Amino acid sequence: MDNEITEAYITMPAGFKAAGVACGLKTDMGNSGPMDLLDLNMVETDVPAVVAGVYTKNLIKGHSLQRTIRVIETGTKVRALVVNSKNANACVGSKGYHDAVAVAEAAAKALGCPPDEVLTASTGTIGIRLDTSKVISAIPTLVSSLSTDAESAHRAEKAMMTTDTVPKEVSAKLTLSGGKEITIAGMAKGSGMICPNLGTMIVVFTTDAAISKELLQPMLVRAVTHTFNRVSVDGDTSCCDMVVVLANGASGADIAEDSDDLKIFEEALTSLSLDLSRMIASDGEGATKFIEVICREAKTAEDAKLVVTAVAKSPLVKTAVFGEDANWGRIITAAGYSGADFDPDKVNIRLAGLLVCKDGQATDYSEDEASELVKQHDIKIEIDLNQGEFEDRMFSCDFSYDYVKINGSYRT
Amino acid sequence: MDNEITEAYITMPAGFKAAGVACGLKTDMGNSGPMDLLDLNMVETDVPAVVAGVYTKNLIKGHSLQRTIRVIETGTKVRALVVNSKNANACVGSKGYHDAVAVAEAAAKALGCPPDEVLTASTGTIGIRLDTSKVISAIPTLVSSLSTDAESAHRAEKAMMTTDTVPKEVSAKLTLSGGKEITIAGMAKGSGMICPNLGTMIVVFTTDAAISKELLQPMLVRAVTHTFNRVSVDGDTSCCDMVVVLANGASGADIAEDSDDLKIFEEALTSLSLDLSRMIASDGEGATKFIEVICREAKTAEDAKLVVTAVAKSPLVKTAVFGEDANWGRIITAAGYSGADFDPDKVNIRLAGLLVCKDGQATDYSEDEASELVKQHDIKIEIDLNQGEFEDRMFSCDFSYDYVKINGSYRT
Numbered sequence: 001m002d003n004e005i006t007e008a009y010i011t012m013p014a015g016f017k018a019a020g021v022a023c024g025l026k027t028d029m030g031n032s033g034p035m036d037l038l039d040l041n042m043v044e045t046d047v048p049a050v051v052a053g054v055y056t057k058n059l060i061k062g063h064s065l066q067r068t069i070r071v072i073e074t075g076t077k078v079r080a081l082v083v084n085s086k087n088a089n090a091c092v093g094s095k096g097y098h099d100a101v102a103v104a105e106a107a108a109k110a111l112g113c114p115p116d117e118v119l120t121a122s123t124g125t126i127g128i129r130l131d132t133s134k135v136i137s138a139i140p141t142l143v144s145s146l147s148t149d150a151e152s153a154h155r156a157e158k159a160m161m162t163t164d165t166v167p168k169e170v171s172a173k174l175t176l177s178g179g180k181e182i183t184i185a186g187m188a189k190g191s192g193m194i195c196p197n198l199g200t201m202i203v204v205f206t207t208d209a210a211i212s213k214e215l216l217q218p219m220l221v222r223a224v225t226h227t228f229n230r231v232s233v234d235g236d237t238s239c240c241d242m243v244v245v246l247a248n249g250a251s252g253a254d255i256a257e258d259s260d261d262l263k264i265f266e267e268a269l270t271s272l273s274l275d276l277s278r279m280i281a282s283d284g285e286g287a288t289k290f291i292e293v294i295c296r297e298a299k300t301a302e303d304a305k306l307v308v309t310a311v312a313k314s315p316l317v318k319t320a321v322f323g324e325d326a327n328w329g330r331i332i333t334a335a336g337y338s339g340a341d342f343d344p345d346k347v348n349i350r351l352a353g354l355l356v357c358k359d360g361q362a363t364d365y366s367e368d369e370a371s372e373l374v375k376q377h378d379i380k381i382e383i384d385l386n387q388g389e390f391e392d393r394m395f396s397c398d399f400s401y402d403y404v405k406i407n408g409s410y411r412t
Numbered sequence: 413m414d415n416e417i418t419e420a421y422i423t424m425p426a427g428f429k430a431a432g433v434a435c436g437l438k439t440d441m442g443n444s445g446p447m448d449l450l451d452l453n454m455v456e457t458d459v460p461a462v463v464a465g466v467y468t469k470n471l472i473k474g475h476s477l478q479r480t481i482r483v484i485e486t487g488t489k490v491r492a493l494v495v496n497s498k499n500a501n502a503c504v505g506s507k508g509y510h511d512a513v514a515v516a517e518a519a520a521k522a523l524g525c526p527p528d529e530v531l532t533a534s535t536g537t538i539g540i541r542l543d544t545s546k547v548i549s550a551i552p553t554l555v556s557s558l559s560t561d562a563e564s565a566h567r568a569e570k571a572m573m574t575t576d577t578v579p580k581e582v583s584a585k586l587t588l589s590g591g592k593e594i595t596i597a598g599m600a601k602g603s604g605m606i607c608p609n610l611g612t613m614i615v616v617f618t619t620d621a622a623i624s625k626e627l628l629q630p631m632l633v634r635a636v637t638h639t640f641n642r643v644s645v646d647g648d649t650s651c652c653d654m655v656v657v658l659a660n661g662a663s664g665a666d667i668a669e670d671s672d673d674l675k676i677f678e679e680a681l682t683s684l685s686l687d688l689s690r691m692i693a694s695d696g697e698g699a700t701k702f703i704e705v706i707c708r709e710a711k712t713a714e715d716a717k718l719v720v721t722a723v724a725k726s727p728l729v730k731t732a733v734f735g736e737d738a739n740w741g742r743i744i745t746a747a748g749y750s751g752a753d754f755d756p757d758k759v760n761i762r763l764a765g766l767l768v769c770k771d772g773q774a775t776d777y778s779e780d781e782a783s784e785l786v787k788q789h790d791i792k793i794e795i796d797l798n799q800g801e802f803e804d805r806m807f808s809c810d811f812s813y814d815y816v817k818i819n820g821s822y823r824t
Contacts, residue, residue, distance in 0.1 A: 056749075058748040059747075059754065091741060092774065127773065128774065239745055315815075319815070322816065333651055337471075344471050344472050360505070361503050362503065399816055403816070
């Protein structure tokens with residue numbers, strides 16, 4: 001992967017355009033700048049793109065997402081994705097589905113394509129009907145603003161951000177066998193909540209590589225498993241989570257089955273997913289710390305996953321990290337109730353690199369040294385079970401006063 | 413059950429004495445009163461008592477608790493239970509077990525009984541060795557302070573409290589067939605954390621009824637299942653959780669197998685367990701609200717349990733309740749990711765009595781009315797799945813700034 005690229009934006013791959021506009025869903029709270037009011041975006045490709053998607057496992061699914069899932073399942077290629085923020089278009093009954101269809105139809109009309117070539121996504125408050133008149137009125141401006149330039153791409157990212165404090169954009173340029181170059185770009189909104197109501201993760205990847213859906217879909221599932229599916233800000237799984245990849249083939253470079261190119265492509269997609277996952281956790285609501293929890297030498301893959309999940313989600317671990325308290329007792333306790341099978345007397349724990357627990361008991365580490373180490377922004381928690389060969393990892397952040405403030409505030 | 417009793421304390425059943433002393437584990441933080449320094453208690457019975465116990469399922473178990481589990485498993489009757497606060501005596505290796513034995517031996521010597529008639533429990537910081545010299549030095553004073561009076565019993569309760577803000581004591585007087593009277597009393601320390609390090613629940617029941625271990629143990633397991641096992645302050649399960657019942661038979665009233673008395677006794681024990689569970693949740697760390705989550709008409713008992721557990725543990729639901737936000741979207745979302753199987757379009761939700769969601773979508777409830785209702789201290793969340801006949805219930809509390817403050821502070 002070429003690391004020389006410093007700027008990243010969703011329209012870097014050939015053939016993609018993007019735009020972000022303010023359609024009036026986000027309202028001026030008095031101190032908003034013009035970028036803060038952007039609430040509707042579009043990513044578009046002239047050449048219809050193969051699309052792969054992974055979605056929330058929540059039984060409650062937003063209506064815009066439900067429509068997108070149906071469209072992707074038909075196997076159609078797509079021209080565009082439209083995302084609105086501020087309203088999740090969820091839990092409003094069959095009207096919600098029709099609203100998503102109406103948005104897609106308006107976008108399709110403006111683009112001159114069938115509605116089934118337009119994907120939809122929404123993030124924000126649930127249980128309140130989306131004001132589609134605002135969205136639909138803004139569609140012509142949205143489409144006429146489409147551009148390949150970086151500024152338009154950044155506006156598209158901004159338009160789907162909610163309580164995110166920083167944009168999350170990545171890219172990679174790959175040289176395939178035969179010398180052909182392709183680009184992959186990605187943008188994400190994190191587990192910040194709009195209004196605040198819902199921690200939704202929306203991730204969009206674009207690439208100008210040509211790849212079949214049969215190869216792209218399982219690759220995306222694999223990439224997501226150990227990246228986006230290992231991010232926990234508060235353990236709540238939203239009804240609108242979605243990761244999609246649009247591959248339009250505009251580079252002219254084919255990614256063939258069983259080729260080295262396929263491996264290179266998958267490595268890049270996984271690596272970009274990992275980068276975005278770290279960014280999302282790091283920018284969790286109210287977060288002051290980034291936490292990486294690693295479990296090694298577990299008896300089974302499931303045990304490793306249970307341990308990292310319990311530790312990464314534990315409010316006690318998360319408040320201790322916020323308080324810069326080298327409190328490994330809470331870490332081993334969370335591992336203990338995780339449901340994983342292990343012998344507590346074999347467990348070693350490193351906190352911010354310091355061995356604080358060996359064979360299930362405290363080492364003679366220096367509390368002063370530990371206190372200094374946990375003042376860092378990035379905190380690594382390593383739990384070695386010493387009883388197998390399976391490993392897993394999860395990304396999280398701390399629980400702060402601001403987390404409570406952001407999520408305890410009234411929705412409107 | 414006789415509701416005339418207003419005061420409740422652990423020595424109300426005949427034959428029990430209690431004491432609480434300050435042995436020096438808790439240290440004066442400048443603004444402590446003499447009751448705040450109590451850190452060691454004993455509950456004693458002249459007539460050795462049948463004992464039943466239920467313990468944490470955490471793989472990590474405190475050493476004092478490990479010892480108690482072994483003692484109870486031998487089937488022996490017991491003379492006393494000794495509990496220290498401030499230090500959990502956990503994760504310090506084999507020394508921790510010997511420390512628990514040393515405390516039991518000192519207590520046994522002072523009482524003039526075999527060490528195996530003394531149960532031990534500890535709650536507090538884990539990974540730091542218990543200063544047994546302080547505990548052992550205080551044992552003679554502890555034993556000489558034993559008394560049947562209410563004040564000594566309240567001191568015993570106080571000595572095992574940590575960040576609990578109110579004592580939790582209950583009692584019931586029952587008249588059995590034949591006119592004999594028995595008493596059951598209980599005291600609890602809640603999921604507040606000492607120092608703070610660990611959310612430990614310790615519950616002690618005493619009764620002067622005569623009942624066999626074979627009847628008492630499974631009865632306690634049943635009583636705990638839908639009471640103490642349905643309390644979630646932060647979802648973390650401590651390594652020292654313990655519920656014990658000591659039955660010394662001093663009333664002369666036998667509880668026989670298959671008798672009406674057995675049913676009356678079990679109802680009372682369950683009812684007292686429920687009362688203490690509510691008190692524990694209500695006094696959760698930093699709690700400003702008591703939350704009761706009920707799931708009805710689930711397809712299976714497991715589905716009902718999954719729903720109430722996910723909703724009661726959700727940081728988003730808990731911060732919304734703290735913020736007095738009638739945010740039912742977070743409730744249905746938590747139910748959706750709980751793993752329970754249900755059709756979202758059949759779900760009704762009542763929040764503080766108000767029907768806010770019917771058939772999976774918002775009703776036309778008044779936001780003003782909802783906002784008023786969620787200002788109450790006790791918030792009931794009722795989720796009717798409308799697709800089966802199983803029900804479950806969980807007790808919880810909100811997540812406040814103080815929760816973060818209490819748990820983000822340094823341990824010492």
